[in-house]
Amino acid sequence: MATTQSSFTVDQSHFKVFEPTSTPDRLLLGPGPSNADPQVLQALSLSPVGHLDPFYVGLMSEVQELLRYCWQTDNRLTIPMSGTGSAAMEATLANVVEPQDTVLIGIKGYFGHRLADMASRYRANVETIEKEWGQVFSLDEIEAALNKYQPKVFALVHAETSTGVCQPMEGIGELCRKHNCLLLLDTVTSLGGVPLFLDKWKVDLAYSCSQKGLSCPPGLGPFTMNKRAEEKMNSRSEKVPNWYLDVSLLNKYWGSDRVYHHTAPVNMNFALREALRILSQEGLDKSWQRHRSNAERLWKGLNSLNLELHVDEEYRLPTLTTVRIPSGIDSKAFIIHLLNNYGIEIGGGLGSLAGKVWRIGLMGYNSRKENVDKILNIFETELDNFKK
Amino acid sequence: MATTQSSFTVDQSHFKVFEPTSTPDRLLLGPGPSNADPQVLQALSLSPVGHLDPFYVGLMSEVQELLRYCWQTDNRLTIPMSGTGSAAMEATLANVVEPQDTVLIGIKGYFGHRLADMASRYRANVETIEKEWGQVFSLDEIEAALNKYQPKVFALVHAETSTGVCQPMEGIGELCRKHNCLLLLDTVTSLGGVPLFLDKWKVDLAYSCSQKGLSCPPGLGPFTMNKRAEEKMNSRSEKVPNWYLDVSLLNKYWGSDRVYHHTAPVNMNFALREALRILSQEGLDKSWQRHRSNAERLWKGLNSLNLELHVDEEYRLPTLTTVRIPSGIDSKAFIIHLLNNYGIEIGGGLGSLAGKVWRIGLMGYNSRKENVDKILNIFETELDNFKK
Numbered sequence: 001m002a003t004t005q006s007s008f009t010v011d012q013s014h015f016k017v018f019e020p021t022s023t024p025d026r027l028l029l030g031p032g033p034s035n036a037d038p039q040v041l042q043a044l045s046l047s048p049v050g051h052l053d054p055f056y057v058g059l060m061s062e063v064q065e066l067l068r069y070c071w072q073t074d075n076r077l078t079i080p081m082s083g084t085g086s087a088a089m090e091a092t093l094a095n096v097v098e099p100q101d102t103v104l105i106g107i108k109g110y111f112g113h114r115l116a117d118m119a120s121r122y123r124a125n126v127e128t129i130e131k132e133w134g135q136v137f138s139l140d141e142i143e144a145a146l147n148k149y150q151p152k153v154f155a156l157v158h159a160e161t162s163t164g165v166c167q168p169m170e171g172i173g174e175l176c177r178k179h180n181c182l183l184l185l186d187t188v189t190s191l192g193g194v195p196l197f198l199d200k201w202k203v204d205l206a207y208s209c210s211q212k213g214l215s216c217p218p219g220l221g222p223f224t225m226n227k228r229a230e231e232k233m234n235s236r237s238e239k240v241p242n243w244y245l246d247v248s249l250l251n252k253y254w255g256s257d258r259v260y261h262h263t264a265p266v267n268m269n270f271a272l273r274e275a276l277r278i279l280s281q282e283g284l285d286k287s288w289q290r291h292r293s294n295a296e297r298l299w300k301g302l303n304s305l306n307l308e309l310h311v312d313e314e315y316r317l318p319t320l321t322t323v324r325i326p327s328g329i330d331s332k333a334f335i336i337h338l339l340n341n342y343g344i345e346i347g348g349g350l351g352s353l354a355g356k357v358w359r360i361g362l363m364g365y366n367s368r369k370e371n372v373d374k375i376l377n378i379f380e381t382e383l384d385n386f387k388k
Numbered sequence: 389m390a391t392t393q394s395s396f397t398v399d400q401s402h403f404k405v406f407e408p409t410s411t412p413d414r415l416l417l418g419p420g421p422s423n424a425d426p427q428v429l430q431a432l433s434l435s436p437v438g439h440l441d442p443f444y445v446g447l448m449s450e451v452q453e454l455l456r457y458c459w460q461t462d463n464r465l466t467i468p469m470s471g472t473g474s475a476a477m478e479a480t481l482a483n484v485v486e487p488q489d490t491v492l493i494g495i496k497g498y499f500g501h502r503l504a505d506m507a508s509r510y511r512a513n514v515e516t517i518e519k520e521w522g523q524v525f526s527l528d529e530i531e532a533a534l535n536k537y538q539p540k541v542f543a544l545v546h547a548e549t550s551t552g553v554c555q556p557m558e559g560i561g562e563l564c565r566k567h568n569c570l571l572l573l574d575t576v577t578s579l580g581g582v583p584l585f586l587d588k589w590k591v592d593l594a595y596s597c598s599q600k601g602l603s604c605p606p607g608l609g610p611f612t613m614n615k616r617a618e619e620k621m622n623s624r625s626e627k628v629p630n631w632y633l634d635v636s637l638l639n640k641y642w643g644s645d646r647v648y649h650h651t652a653p654v655n656m657n658f659a660l661r662e663a664l665r666i667l668s669q670e671g672l673d674k675s676w677q678r679h680r681s682n683a684e685r686l687w688k689g690l691n692s693l694n695l696e697l698h699v700d701e702e703y704r705l706p707t708l709t710t711v712r713i714p715s716g717i718d719s720k721a722f723i724i725h726l727l728n729n730y731g732i733e734i735g736g737g738l739g740s741l742a743g744k745v746w747r748i749g750l751m752g753y754n755s756r757k758e759n760v761d762k763i764l765n766i767f768e769t770e771l772d773n774f775k776k
Contacts, residue, residue, distance in 0.1 A: 045433035219653030265607030
């Protein structure tokens with residue numbers, strides 16, 4: 001008998017009959033995922049092509065160029081990692097950090113802690129500076145820490161999804177150059193929705209996600225590194241300790257060699273191309289303005305309902321707003337009510353803000369006036385029903 | 389001015405106008421990706437839901453149970469990794485290998501070499517046994533190597549996509565238990581298409597991909613580990629040196645805790661659920677038989693055209709057939725002709741089989757009589773036009 005003929009009988013103990021796949025209607029106004037543009041979902045469902053098909057190779061270059069525009073960078077090594085934003089996050093560290101390198105992390109929310117955890121797995125000497133959740137770092141604080149720790153890499157979150165804070169970026173890149181350190185930036189909740197100038201800010205490594213500001217489903221992790229970061233990677237004494245995210249290998253597939261690395265998630269890349277194309281057609285300026293004006297409409301509406309916003313207006317993210325939960329309100333019951341009765345998702349707080357804030361996202365396709373008015377109307381008419 | 393208002397002007401140097409995303413029609417009869425079932429593409433394009441939405445949490449459990457059926461395993465830790473098959477491959481090693489552990493790899497094709505490269509990045513003491521590309525390992529060869537190297541992990545490829553060989557599995561699991569070593573199996577080109585009995589074969593860790601036999605686009609990497617493998621993972625002295633693929637963290641999201649790890653690629657999971665559902669409705673036995681009878685039709689047809697198959701019939705994979713390129717034929721020109729004139733993709737050889745074989749895949753949705761007849765007809769009528 002051939003080895004590929006069945007030698008045992010099939011066990012039916014895990015066999016179950018399931019209905020065809022369908023999903024409930026959801027308006028995703030939480031910290032992510034956000035809804036995708038219907039045209040993006042259309043592109044996602046196109047029939048796959050080979051990952052070395054000349055058509056696909058052309059599409060890869062288009063995705064790279066679109067990402068460069070949206071991130072405002074000339075970086076050659078600008079590619080979507082074949083995983084979610086967290087994979088791209090890990091890729092930034094995995095490729096440049098060598099054991100015992102000092103990596104300084106600015107922690108002012110959940111994702112700063114994640115960066116610290118990841119860096120430790122690459123055997124970095126991890127140092128941290130911390131701010132309360134809802135605050136930003138000043139240039140003086142950053143300079144003092146660079147002086148004290150002399151890190152090889154300084155990692156910072158631009159838009160903290162856990163707090164709703166946008167870190168002012170001007171001047172930080174110059175400080176990092178002065179201290180001969182790489183600047184690594186999380187742009188997960190800013191790409192597409194908030195002004196972002198990677199090259200002008202002298203950012204050396206950055207990552208993001210395919211959802212949120214890009215209006216594509218989650219599943220890809222845009223990644224970029226400049227020449228300074230490449231030099232650090234190329235001077236490694238050992239291989240990158242992560243095969244899947246090894247940019248020196250990925251570069252041979254995404255670069256002119258087109259050497260097979262892994263079978264690309266082709267459909268997700270169709271969708272990402274379409275999402276980036278739609279964003280670039282709108283124009284970055286216009287998208288940023290749209291996010292800002294819809295967020296201001298939300299902030300004004302919440303204020304007029306006597307709800308407090310957690311972050312000072314100066315540092316407030318247009319893509320994600322943290323609203324303080326009024327005392328005496330059953331915040332979890334309200335979240336469940338929104339989901340079950342309106343199909344609307346908003347988020348609760350994470351970490352030190354758990355039970356203290358709701359998180360309302362207005363990102364990409366979802367950043368529109370009618371969504372703002374819908375959620376404000378529900379807060380106005382229903383919140384009082386959730387007094388404990 | 390608020391930090392989220394634009395301080396620079398947008399540079400238009402990477403701005404380009406692109407057409408809406410569309411793809412050429414392709415019949416993917418290469419080593420992968422293969423075409424997806426249209427119902428799976430429909431599921432893929434459903435509107436996203438939150439990754440902690442009760443609906444999605446239910447869907448996750450369904451995907452797990454469907455995977456258990458298709459892999460014929462009771463393993464609790466059976467989950468799709470949020471990356472392609474290569475990510476799941478890396479996950480099997482990353483979670484159980486500790487520095488200086490001896491990992492023995494059976495190399496009989498391209499993907500064995502990849503396993504060795506990956507294991508080395510986790511600082512394993514990598515030992516290998518090798519066979520020519522197109523051959524399988526005997527039980528005696530495996531036992532001798534287990535005796536010699538006393539490995540903690542023995543990794544093997546069940547279905548070698550680079551050679552078209554299916555490794556006989558019976559008896560190997562027992563040998564690994566006897567030598568107190570974990571058995572790690574690559575089932576990328578076998579899951580869904582070839583008899584596979586993980587638990588009966590005493591396989592401790594396995595991985596696969598979402599495409600090929602499952603008829604879903606590439607983008608997820610099914611992963612499974614049993615209690616023996618869990619014990620090895622739980623006895624680690626340090627954290628898993630890969631955050632994204634750390635099963636001890638992923639287990640808190642996929643297990644009953646449902647603790648946020650990363651934003652799941654929800655749409656790919658809709659598609660995978662639908663693909664696994666369709667496969668389970670057909671029934672594993674029937675799917676295996678369908679793959680086998682279509683492959684036999686292909687083999688018979690190729691033989692009658694006097695084309696030689698690279699692998700002995702006893703060890704030949706139904707999902708992927710390696711055909712020796714007749715002398716004097718311009719094999720690359722033939723591949724390009726198939727793509728440009730028929731929209732059909734077949735593969736060339738990799739590694740030591742480069743320029744020596746074509747690779748024809750009949751996997752999942754594509755394993756059907758009409759595809760066999762179409763490709764045979766083209767070989768019959770057109771191959772002679774490609775004499776050099």
